[in-house]
Amino acid sequence: MSDKNLQEVLKKQEELKTYIQELGSVAVAFSGGVDSTYLLKVAHDTLGDKAIAVTARSCSFPERELKQAMRFCEKEGIRHFVCESEELDIEGFSHNPKNRCYICKHELFEKIIDIAKEQKLVYIAEGSNMDDNGDYRPGLQAVAELGVTSPLRHAELNKEEIRILSRELGLSTWDKQSFACLSSRFVYGEEITREKLSMVDKAEQLLLDLGFHQVRVRIHGMMARIEVMPEEFSKILENREKITKEFKTYGFTYVTMDLTGYRTGSMNETL
Template structure:
């Protein structure tokens, strides 16, 4: 098992080496941090991290991205994008992720070209092929490289290798952009994105590990791991969450009894088919 894992790592390193120079879309998450670390070890200054700052990207993640690149002495460019100006984004259609990713990777590609970097890469892994991910269509259309998928690495394997490399992100909870918190067809606005960001930051401060706050109108649907249900229902915790969520702008605060799972908004697509 370990031999297979390290064969995949060797394949990844060889693939990256052949790229010669690469700009990596860096979110500070588990996958992109691992990819950036490996790429920098292989290509050194021929690697650039590019982080997109937008309303869909929490400030804490941006700060972590900046801190990591500074610590590792990696070239880092932060570019600002107003996703509300992307045609169709705010209407939140089922292909919203495609529209957004296409615009973002076009911007990242332009920065890479300006810096004479040959390729753009992103951090999707093999597990991402098992869910509805229209953003991967944009990745394919624009010729963006996906080294982790090329090497056949799963999320669990990336966490294991990250731990071996001493990366603190090996146990970091999975994250997705804040726009994924809205039911398809519901209008996304800067105000709503701030509400969700504040709500999830509060859950983080209460010590919850893996969670989402899904938004339905002015109702918040909280997803936490089933083993953390009782913690959420502790009187002091529950009352503080309700109080502060209402201050953030929510009218109703609910708990999803199914618990946290990736892509729960995609369940509505299944019902339409």
């Protein structure tokens, strides 16, 4: 990135800080991903103890992600609240309708609102960015309905810019793989169960342990469809026997590789 372009991105960061300063106090929905980590860091640097983190614990959120989120807050001295938000207990969620993300986010943000009120904080913030405007994102409907703020979109920051700024701030998440809840691995209309969420979690953990940087294991019945970056296709074939053997111990009957490769929201392609 040229010095000129970097200055433009840094200007957006200053606009973000100004916006957060005007909020005065905020509870950040914190998943530990690239976007929410950057948002939380800037919010805490700007507001101090008037910025807190809230993370949801559920079977669709891997334990490794929760532990990483907890370690970050401890390292940064950020007050961190973990709330139970089990999506499968929400009526209709397990049937995996097209508005599944709306159902989940509405429930989660209501719990964050309650925590914010208890802590006497005025605003709730979430980490969607400008790139999220182009995909099917029913969760943003819940954001709008409940008056949740989206500071990164307000500052018109996209994913690439957030990664650049995260690196400038020394955040280890600057090159972290993109992540979405495990429920997003299911075909719309296919029932989401704890057993299948566990299968997906174990499968993706195996691929991460093998050194793949960006992965998705989509589930179709009892078939796994692996998405990795095209430049890592050969690595799948090199580890074919181990991957197939382990996936079958998790419960998958068939193991396949998507020749299109990794992309966000591939389950939305049928909508």
